[in-house]
Amino acid sequence: RWQGLIHAYKTFLPVTDETPLLTLNEGNTPLIHLPYLSAQMDIELYAKYEGANPTGSFKDRGMVMAVAKAKEAGRKVVICASTGNTSAAAAAYAARAGLKTIVVIPEGKIALGKLAQAMIYGADIVSIKGNFDEALNIVRKVAEKSEDIELVNSVNPYRIEGQKTAAFEIVDQLDGAPDVLAIPVGNAGNITAYWQGFNEYHEQKGTALPKMFGFQAEGASPIVQNKVIEQPETIATAIRIGNPASWQRADEARDLSGGLIDSVTDEEILAAYQLMTSKEGVFAEPASNASIAGLIKLHKQGKLQSGQKVVAVLTGNGLKDPQTAIDQVEQVPAVLDNDEEAIINYIERQ
Numbered sequence: 190r191w192q193g194l195i196h197a198y199k200t201f202l203p204v205t206d207e208t209p210l211l212t213l214n215e216g217n218t219p220l221i222h223l224p225y226l227s228a229q230m231d232i233e234l235y236a237k238y239e240g241a242n243p244t245g246s247f248k249d250r251g252m253v254m255a256v257a258k259a260k261e262a263g264r265k266v267v268i269c270a271s272t273g274n275t276s277a278a279a280a281a282y283a284a285r286a287g288l289k290t291i292v293v294i295p296e297g298k299i300a301l302g303k304l305a306q307a308m309i310y311g312a313d314i315v316s317i318k319g320n321f322d323e324a325l326n327i328v329r330k331v332a333e334k335s336e337d338i339e340l341v342n343s344v345n346p347y348r349i350e351g352q353k354t355a356a357f358e359i360v361d362q363l364d365g366a367p368d369v370l371a372i373p374v375g376n377a378g379n380i381t382a383y384w385q386g387f388n389e390y391h392e393q394k395g396t397a398l399p400k401m402f403g404f405q406a407e408g409a410s411p412i413v414q415n416k417v418i419e420q421p422e423t424i425a426t427a428i429r430i431g432n433p434a435s436w437q438r439a440d441e442a443r444d445l446s447g448g449l450i451d452s453v454t455d456e457e458i459l460a461a462y463q464l465m466t467s468k469e470g471v472f473a474e475p476a477s478n479a480s481i482a483g484l485i486k487l488h489k490q491g492k493l494q495s496g497q498k499v500v501a502v503l504t505g506n507g508l509k510d511p512q513t514a515i516d517q518v519e520q521v522p523a524v525l526d527n528d529e530e531a532i533i534n535y536i537e538r539q
């Protein structure tokens with residue numbers, strides 16, 4: 190029976206006998222083959238579906254570690270800035286661990302599902318007039334001032350430790366490392382964690398090192414443009430970040446792996462978003478589809494070597510952002526009266 194990440198990977202994690210065995214059974218997420226897109230791009234493509242985690246995103250991997258270690262250290266409160274998924278995961282694991290949660294979110298720029306989670310899990314929510322980067326600056330200052338408060342953004346090393354387990358799972362599931370790992374990049378904690386995970390397996394098990402292909406939204410692409418973006422803008426609100434905390438480690442993952450970090454437009458993200466649901470039956474939130482959009486862009490440019498084994502990380506469940514899904518579908522479903530005749534006629538007209 191799967192008992193979560195601390196149980197599954199304790200020999201790879203900085204846990205001690207005093208570390209509480211916290212879990213919501215995170216991890217062990219599906220690696221879903223994508224036959225339609227594999228044929229379209231002439232590669233062997235899989236999606237690592239992180240939307241199947243307990244709070245619906247990959248953040249659960251890092252948060253179980255960060256919160257368990259905070260509790261071990263006697264903290265009473267966890268705090269984070271978030272575009273949404275970090276706050277949902279922090280609030281869930283802190284509730285489980287009996288700690289309080291404070292989240293600071295950029296006003297109005299958080300998907301509905303994520304806000305609902307932070308609220309119902311019982312977080313104290315502060316909405317600021319600024320963006321994510323400003324929110325992160327605020328929470329770092331607050332955490333420095335108080336012994337009782339633990340900062341659980343991905344500047345907290347335990348977050349990276351927890352998130353690297355996804356790389357382990359992919360190698361175990363594929364029985365070897367993929368040639369390419371495609372991943373959306375916002376604050377750049379996740380690309381950092383995957384690169385660390387692949388390296389640890391390489392050192393301990395001799396498995397290979399994939400090329401890391403990171404993708405940013407064009408309107409929020411500081412690493413691609415090599416400059417801080419003061420006012421990042423993208424429909425993929427999860428990665429609407431202009432000054433990534435792990436910028437330097439993302440550069441290292443790109444350079445040491447012989448990979449790349451590129452950007453995709455909102456149109457390309459939304460096209461991938463719709464393609465994934467209508468052709469593969471896989472529903473992930475817009476930011477997650479930046480990894481698919483990036484692969485499609487590279488393929489169109491003739492830069493995607495055929496025949497490779499590629500894994501695209503789908504970082505969050507599509508249900509996190511129901512408004513974008515509704516906005517994308519032209520016709521609102523016909524609402525017919527409970528009239529058998531009308532319904533049959535409607536269906537025959539399709």
Ligand SMILES: Cc1ncc(COP(=O)(O)O)c(/C=C/C(=O)C(=O)O)c1O
Nearest residue numbers: 271272274275375376377378379504505
């Ligand atoms: C769905 C989804 N996809 C990709 C990313 C980017 O990962 P990083 O490059 O490690 O930041 C995020 C990040 C979200 C937050 O940063 C937050 O929740 O505050 C995300 O929620």
